[in-house]
Amino acid sequence: MIExxxxxxxxxxxxxxxxxxxxxxxxxxxxxxxPNGAGKTTLFNVLTGELPPTGGDVRLAGAQITRLRPWQxxxxxxxxxxxxxxxxxxxxxxxxxxxxxxxxxxxxxxFRAPPRSEYTAADALLERVGLAGxxxxxxRILSHGERRxxxxxxxxxxxxxxxxxxxxxxxxxxxxxxxxxxLISGLDRALTILIxxxxxxxxxxxxxxxxxxxxxxxxxxxxxxxxxxxxxxHDVYLGKAVSVA
Amino acid sequence: xxxxxxxLAVAAVAIGLxxxxxxxxAWESSRFATTVLRDMLVFAIFALSLDILVGHAGLPSLGHAxxxxxxxxxxxxxxxxxxxxxxxxxxxxxxxxxxxxxLVIGMLVVRSEGIFFLMLTLALAQIVFAIAFQWTAVTGxxxxxxxxxxxxxxxxxxxxxxxMYVLVALTFLGVCxxxxxxxxxxxxxxxxxxxxxxxxxxxxxxxxxxxxLSAFVVAGMIAGVAGALSAYSQRxxxxxxxxxGTSVQAFVxxxxxxxxxxxxxxxxxxxxxYIQRVLSSAIPVSETVLGLVFIVFVLLAREGIVGLGRAAxxxxxxx
Amino acid sequence: MSPELxxxxxxxxxxxxxxxxxxxxxxxxxxxxxxxxxLAHGAFxxxxxxxxxxxxxxxxxxxxxxxxxxxALGALGLLLEPLLLRRLRGRHLDQVLLTIGxxxxxxDQIGLLWGREVRSLPFPPGLDGSxxxxxxxxxxxxxxxxxxxxxxxxxxxxxxxxxxxxMLIRAGVEDAEMLGxxxxxxxxxxxxxxxxxxxxxGLAGVIAAPVFGLQPGMDVDALLYSLVVVVVGxxxxxxxxxxxxxxxxxxxTFGKVLFQEFALAVIFAIVALVLLFKPxxxxxxxxxxx
Numbered sequence: 007m008i009e010x011x012x013x014x015x016x017x018x019x020x021x022x023x024x025x026x027x028x029x030x031x032x033x034x035x036x037x038x039x040x041p042n043g044a045g046k047t048t049l050f051n052v053l054t055g056e057l058p059p060t061g062g063d064v065r066l067a068g069a070q071i072t073r074l075r076p077w078q079x080x081x082x083x084x085x086x087x088x089x090x091x092x093x094x095x096x097x098x099x100x101x102x103x104x105x106x107x108x109x110x111x112x113x114x115x116x117f118r119a120p121p122r123s124e125y126t127a128a129d130a131l132l133e134r135v136g137l138a139g140x141x142x143x144x145x146r147i148l149s150h151g152e153r154r155x156x157x158x159x160x161x162x163x164x165x166x167x168x169x170x171x172x173x174x175x176x177x178x179x180x181x182x183x184x185x186x187x188x189l190i191s192g193l194d195r196a197l198t199i200l201i202x203x204x205x206x207x208x209x210x211x212x213x214x215x216x217x218x219x220x221x222x223x224x225x226x227x228x229x230x231x232x233x234x235x236x237x238x239x240h241d242v243y244l245g246k247a248v249s250v251a
Numbered sequence: 252x253x254x255x256x257x258x259l260a261v262a263a264v265a266i267g268l269x270x271x272x273x274x275x276x277a278w279e280s281s282r283f284a285t286t287v288l289r290d291m292l293v294f295a296i297f298a299l300s301l302d303i304l305v306g307h308a309g310l311p312s313l314g315h316a317x318x319x320x321x322x323x324x325x326x327x328x329x330x331x332x333x334x335x336x337x338x339x340x341x342x343x344x345x346x347x348x349x350x351x352x353x354l355v356i357g358m359l360v361v362r363s364e365g366i367f368f369l370m371l372t373l374a375l376a377q378i379v380f381a382i383a384f385q386w387t388a389v390t391g392x393x394x395x396x397x398x399x400x401x402x403x404x405x406x407x408x409x410x411x412x413x414x415m416y417v418l419v420a421l422t423f424l425g426v427c428x429x430x431x432x433x434x435x436x437x438x439x440x441x442x443x444x445x446x447x448x449x450x451x452x453x454x455x456x457x458x459x460x461x462x463x464l465s466a467f468v469v470a471g472m473i474a475g476v477a478g479a480l481s482a483y484s485q486r487x488x489x490x491x492x493x494x495x496g497t498s499v500q501a502f503v504x505x506x507x508x509x510x511x512x513x514x515x516x517x518x519x520x521x522x523x524x525y526i527q528r529v530l531s532s533a534i535p536v537s538e539t540v541l542g543l544v545f546i547v548f549v550l551l552a553r554e555g556i557v558g559l560g561r562a563a564x565x566x567x568x569x570x
Numbered sequence: 571m572s573p574e575l576x577x578x579x580x581x582x583x584x585x586x587x588x589x590x591x592x593x594x595x596x597x598x599x600x601x602x603x604x605x606x607x608x609l610a611h612g613a614f615x616x617x618x619x620x621x622x623x624x625x626x627x628x629x630x631x632x633x634x635x636x637x638x639x640x641x642a643l644g645a646l647g648l649l650l651e652p653l654l655l656r657r658l659r660g661r662h663l664d665q666v667l668l669t670i671g672x673x674x675x676x677x678d679q680i681g682l683l684w685g686r687e688v689r690s691l692p693f694p695p696g697l698d699g700s701x702x703x704x705x706x707x708x709x710x711x712x713x714x715x716x717x718x719x720x721x722x723x724x725x726x727x728x729x730x731x732x733x734x735x736x737m738l739i740r741a742g743v744e745d746a747e748m749l750g751x752x753x754x755x756x757x758x759x760x761x762x763x764x765x766x767x768x769x770x771x772g773l774a775g776v777i778a779a780p781v782f783g784l785q786p787g788m789d790v791d792a793l794l795y796s797l798v799v800v801v802v803g804x805x806x807x808x809x810x811x812x813x814x815x816x817x818x819x820x821x822x823t824f825g826k827v828l829f830q831e832f833a834l835a836v837i838f839a840i841v842a843l844v845l846l847f848k849p850x851x852x853x854x855x856x857x858x859x860x
Contacts, residue, residue, distance in 0.1 A: 542674030
């Protein structure tokens with residue numbers, strides 16, 4: 007479903023991505039882990055199109071998307087949950103999700119008010135992520151955990167084929183983490199999920215396979231148990247790895 | 252208030268507005284009030300169009316007068332050069348010219364934001380002003396375009412003050428309806444999304460550049476309509492109609508009234524015109540008053556009069 | 571165009587450029603430090619010219635006016651920044667709107683206090699003659715403007731690079747937030763910067779007055795020209811103000827001679843082009859101004 011080949015991205019002299027190659031099959035749940043500065047968020051930014059790569063290419067379901075704009079990739083089924091919540095602050099939770107629901111049909115639909123169906127669909131999604139009762143609350147007054155739930159609802163409302171989760175449990179209490187993890191775990195198995203996470207328990211719970219990023223490159227790629235036992239991964243996390251310049 | 256009552260109230264106000272010259276004649280024969288109200292409504296249309304950009308799409312344009320002036324000149328020049336006073340022709344010319352200008356300028360500015368957007372719109376509008384000011388052969392140059400004739404519609408001559416007023420009032424109501432329904436539609440909701448978080452809108456699959464450009468063109472065309480009405484009303488077009496002063500004036504109206512609403516720009520136009528037309532004959536410091544009022548609003552009442560009203564209403568309900 | 575005429579126009583271009591530098595430096599500085607485009611900059615310029623007019627009327631001394639006007643404008647800036655702008659810290663767009671209001675008030679008050687007729691300021695005695703220059707005569711005053719502009723640029727450069735205040739301002743332009751975190755009183759720094767910007771605008775007003783006169787609308791012209799210079803040369807840097815004025819001065823002068831009718835349009839077209847392809851200006855650096 008996702009093929010990333012030799013992806014590169016430099017900022018001046020800094021090589022944030024130094025030849026990342028990875029392939030994710032349809033329906034797979036892949037975790038991307040690595041120490042801070044490994045390039046995980048940059049990878050996501052290049053995947054969504056917000057950052058152009060300086061080399062390499064990306065394919066989605068076989069189609070080249072390297073040169074496509076973010077909104078074009080979204081229309082092809084790519085959705086993202088941001089690390090720092092990116093919501094429409096003064097709008098209600100329902101309106102936030104409704105905007106995502108309506109994206110497919112586009113905004114050029116005449117002068118009448120948006121159809122009720124968009125809002126009922128939004129409410130259904132809100133209930134699914136555990137925000138029933140909070141539909142009318144403005145996004146800015148929601149708690150941190152609730153906002154992450156809303157983010158998930160918004161992403162799901164896009165009816166994506168591929169979901170990119172950027173540190174979904176960052177800053178959450180154990181209870182909130184458990185709830186979000188259950189939610190993600192319960193998502194449709196046809197959905198391909200790429201998840202960046204620091205919390206290893208979440209990774210082991212959710213992932214089928216794990217890719218380990220270090221200094222802009224994939225240094226290990228395998229099932230959860232394989233990665234668990236991989237010495238290189240341990241070294242990288244414990245800072246013993248020698249930089250491959 | 253139930254929605255039926257609200258609609259009735261709106262209808263009553265609308266009828267009262269359109270019929271103003273007729274019932275105001277009872278207490279005022281000089282037509283001064285009608286003229287002031289007419290000019291207020293022209294600027295209300297202009298302010299409403301700017302609000303599409305400033306209030307709804309979140310695009311702070313300081314060059315909107317380019318389309319107002321462009322439309323005004325187009326209407327005036329069309330009536331003089333084409334030898335016709337037919338309203339559809341001259342108004343159509345205004346909308347066309349303003350729309351094309353907005354398309355060209357819009358394509359150039361849509362990729363910038365914030366302060367840069369502001370300065371770019373200012374600079375590009377100044378080009379329009381400069382052309383109006385210098386191109387004496389076509390626009391009359393610094394002397395302006397004089398002798399603009401008032402339009403006729405299907406045989407009816409609209410020159411008389413009453414009829415001119417009715418034209419303006421009806422157009423105003425039409426624009427209010429247009430903007431109101433546009434903002435309730437998925438399009439308006441998408442513009443709100445662009446205003447609040449453009450990055451997220453892109454991530455959702457919306458082509459935000461196209462949304463912003465279309466808003467720019469729609470706003471420009473409506474501004475062109477206002478410009479044409481101004482040309483007819485004053486029978487005159489001056490380069491200043493495309494100048495920074497006019498752009499600033501509209502911005503002040505939108506902010507004082509309340510950006511992002513229908514009532515806001517209209518109230519703002521009323522307040523500003525009142526200060527500039529009525530107050531100015533009573534006291535010599537009207538522009539100072541306007542500046543001070545504006546400063547106070549920016550500091551203390553950023554959401555404008557409508558915002559103050561909403562806050563007061565919320566407080567009253569909380570009791 | 572004959573070589574004499576060319577030379578004269580070149581000098582005109584340079585003197586206009588020198589004036590533009592004095593005018594635009596303040597705007598650039600304020601933007602660089604505070605991320606605010608002071609749309610009252612033209613009004614400050616105008617006020618400086620009118621204050622000079624009164625000073626000259628009262629005392630007969632142009633040189634006194636040259637000192638008094640910037641001081642007056644500086645004081646005004648020192649008053650306005652804490653009174654108005656500081657309340658909207660972080661809300662850059664709203665601060666810009668605030669300056670619009672300030673501009674409206676100042677311009678109206680000028681009209682009330684000094685009237686709206688066209689006024690003029692005589693050349694200071696000693697600088698009112700002409701000097702024989704290659705093939706013709708040239709007004710001494712304009713040469714003075716060139717010299718003054720260069721001297722001022724040099725003085726500013728020295729202060730900017732070698733004094734503590736200059737260092738603080740440079741650091742503030744680079745990253746004001748960081749400076750505040752380091753314990754520097756950024757409130758006071760901002761107020762001083764704004765005051766300096768206003769003073770420079772006022773100074774430009776005095777210098778320009780004998781050449782351009784005083785009339786309603788001069789604030790708009792000044793604002794637009796300073797915007798052009800700052801945008802073209804580079805937002806936020808003094809080097810940019812120099813680059814911009816050195817470019818725009820001669821271009822505008824020759825443009826008016828060559829294109830006459832559309833010179834104004836040409837200037838703004840250049841602005842638009844620069845903003846489109848290099849939004850930070852020719853010498854500017856990347857800034858995120860939200």
